[in-house]
Amino acid sequence: MRLYNQNGSHFAAKCRVAIYDKGAPVEIVPIPGGDLKSPEYLRIYPLGRTPSLEVNGTIIGESEVINEYLEERFPEPPLLPATPEDRARVRAVGRHVDFYLERPFYALFPQLAAKDKDQVLIAAQLAEIRPRLDQLETLLAPAPFALGNFSLADCSLAPLMLYAQLTLQLLNAAPFSEGRPRLATWWAAVQQRPSVQRVHAEMLEAARQLMQSMDVSLAS
């Protein structure tokens, strides 16, 4: 079993957190042809996205689908709770990340390196991010992780929030944890998790390389 991976992709990072946390025997490999749209990779996964998981010659795409699959194939240690109600709470966080919270951050990423920043776009995306963070705050019940025990919700959230923290800092916006005590508690706890520390380090290294190549200095 192998994961086609880019360390800078926070979607791929969601799967690496799950893999590292479970200690699952998944080989993590770079994108064939070096590019998501290379003929080599498109032959393997026609949607040309990362991550994708190759299992006995078939391909599973989409980070959330991959993480559900890893959970079923490698049930120990579990990353989903036992009851349907609690499992729904975990999945709601993953869904919120992918469908609502990630998009305005994604729209901001090009602005970080832009010489002439589009202040109107930045203000509009930041205005969209605030209610999404408030909604996220209501979905969390940190004790200490997003929903108690470390779960797929933490795997979904931890990678994006690393970028979120950097992005807000670089744009001189308030930190996401400000005025959101549950998020603040969660962020402190999740950064202690070895699987998250490893993935965050990989993401930072990839971000540093990318920004160096674009001649942008990272404040940290």
Added chain:
Amino acid sequence: MKLYNTNLSNYASKCRLVIYEKGVPVEIVPIPGGDLKSPEYLKVYPMGKTPSLQAEGQMIGESEVINEFLEEKFPAKPLLPKDPEGRAKSRSISRFHDLYLEPPLRALFPQVSAKEKDHKFIAEKLAEVTQRLDQLEGALSSGPYALGSDFTLADCSLTPTCFFMNLMLPMLGAAAFTTGRPKLAAWWAKVQERPAVQKVLGEQQEALMQRMQQGG
């Protein structure tokens, strides 16, 4: 257990289809206050979206999360395969629907009734829909259902949106969504034989007629 529902919403229809297929005891109720952004509904579900499911002491939003919950809570008449690979396949199709197939179609909704149509926009979105339909054709099994012999959550995800595909593409000057896609054509004929599908498509049809009469 209560589903806050609008019959026209393809996302709410995904959940009604599961509820009807499984024959589970979920009460299907209209949106309090009559509007997704009404104070009454926002109090119940601050995201102000449909569908949402009121379970014991807990609001569950998002059609996919609700359908996974219904599958786990009411495992009889399963709508996910037993093996992890098959379950991943079903989830992939649902996810493909939610993220890639449905958004360009949704973007076209206002153009159907627009007096002055934006032809460049329509052409762009139709090209995107066409590409996604081709990818879907590649992902479907040889039938009768999306994954093969069993009706699954993947079929529940696709069917309500194909109601809109079927109506809208010809109205926008495009070919039928089944044209040149034999697997999709066979699938569309097959799913419509199921009573639960007939019920949902009938509800969507009636809701659309009402909306059009109101001039929406």
